[in-house]
Amino acid sequence: MSDFVTIAKVEDLPPGERLVVELGRHWIVVFNVDGEFYAVEDNCTHEEYPLSEGTLDGYALECVKHGACFDVRDGKVLAPPAFVPVKTYAVRVENDDLQIAARK
Numbered sequence: 001m002s003d004f005v006t007i008a009k010v011e012d013l014p015p016g017e018r019l020v021v022e023l024g025r026h027w028i029v030v031f032n033v034d035g036e037f038y039a040v041e042d043n044c045t046h047e048e049y050p051l052s053e054g055t056l057d058g059y060a061l062e063c064v065k066h067g068a069c070f071d072v073r074d075g076k077v078l079a080p081p082a083f084v085p086v087k088t089y090a091v092r093v094e095n096d097d098l099q100i101a102a103r104k
């Protein structure tokens with residue numbers, strides 16, 4: 001079972017915004033897409049570049065370095081040059097707290 005960690009208040013991450021947090025030895029970027037929260041490792045699987053600097057179009061997160069694209073809902077690759085999915089983390093809301101799973 002996953003351990004959930006509080007990373008922020010829900011109001012700290014309004015729709016359309018993103019938040020970068022450190023959890024253990026990992027950097028994670030959390031997105032609010034129309035009121036739903038998604039978290040992925042802040043590291044492109046192509047050449048290790050921060051995905052938090054990327055552009056988000058719907059659920060598609062494009063890395064600014066070479067244009068690889070990932071689905072923030074499940075981490076799947078939508079466009080090369082990356083071929084390995086990015087790690088995702090479960091997100092939940094407990095009262096006013098935004099929490100992510102330490103491990104998925």
Ligand code: FES
Pocket residue numbers: 044045046047048049063064065066067068081082
């Ligand atoms: S580092 Fe992200 S596409 Fe190359």
